Amino acid sequence: xxxxxxDPQALSIQEGENxxxxxxxxxxxxxxxxxxxxxxxxxxxxxxIRSNEREKHSGRLRVTLDTSKKSSxxxxxxxxxxxxxxxxxxxTRSSGSARQLTFGSGTQLTVLP
Amino acid sequence: xxxxxxxxxxxxxxxxxxxxxxxSPISGHKSVSWYQQVLxxxxxxxxxxxxxxxxxxxxxxxxxxxxxxxxxxxxxxxxALLLGDSALYLCASSLYQGIYNSPLHFGNGTxxxxx
Numbered sequence: 001x002x003x004x005x006x007d008p009q010a011l012s013i014q015e016g017e018n019x020x021x022x023x024x025x026x027x028x029x030x031x032x033x034x035x036x037x038x039x040x041x042x043x044x045x046x047x048x049i050r051s052n053e054r055e056k057h058s059g060r061l062r063v064t065l066d067t068s069k070k071s072s073x074x075x076x077x078x079x080x081x082x083x084x085x086x087x088x089x090x091x092t093r094s095s096g097s098a099r100q101l102t103f104g105s106g107t108q109l110t111v112l113p
Numbered sequence: 114x115x116x117x118x119x120x121x122x123x124x125x126x127x128x129x130x131x132x133x134x135x136x137s138p139i140s141g142h143k144s145v146s147w148y149q150q151v152l153x154x155x156x157x158x159x160x161x162x163x164x165x166x167x168x169x170x171x172x173x174x175x176x177x178x179x180x181x182x183x184x185x186x187x188x189x190x191x192x193a194l195l196l197g198d199s200a201l202y203l204c205a206s207s208l209y210q211g212i213y214n215s216p217l218h219f220g221n222g223t224x225x226x227x228x
Binding site for chain 2: 035041042043044045048088090099100102103104105
């Protein structure tokens with residue numbers, strides 16, 4: 001079963017605009033990660049935020065985490081056509097062995113040139 | 114350095130048949146995980162292997178099995194294929210057994226179609 005749900009399911013923006021995707025999850029987590037997947041390809045790790053962190057930046061990416069609301073957001077600033085992809089959040093549970101990621105259902109981002 | 118490599122890239126099988134998918138992790142990575150991604154959904158965890166031992170199993174039937182070899186490569190086997198097994202099968206490797214602070218490195222997957 002999917003741990004989280006991304007919102008929106010699909011997002012279409014113009015090049016240069018910012019894109020914000022949200023993720024909600026159900027259980028207590030150790031960390032939350034965001035991955036990108038180009039059509040039919042493997043997933044590429046973007047950023048990891050630990051449960052004791054509230055915000056993290058990497059280049060044009062900004063991730064926030066609110067453990068009280070069990071939610072996270074991914075902001076991509078100054079988007080480019082090459083950012084067109086599906087974006088998934090994935091969590092590692094805080095209980096038990098941290099040997100698996102539980103993925104959300106993804107947001108399909110389309111950046112129009 | 115080469116990334117995670119998977120073979121074959123595409124596969125078409127008939128219901129009831131058996132299939133073997135292969136994965137080579139990044140050099141130095143001892144942990145290999147398998148995920149199934151049905152069209153339109155996020156990946157779902159199938160197995161994790163570390164140092165040739167199964168360390169985690171997702172909610173998949175016994176028709177799914179895997180193994181890891183001394184060189185840390187891995188195979189995923191699926192018996193008695195069903196139409197619902199059609200999916201992209203992703204292999205991922207990581208340095209450590211636990212992934213608390215270690216991202217997974219994914220291959221490009223094997224697209225399995227069951228007819």
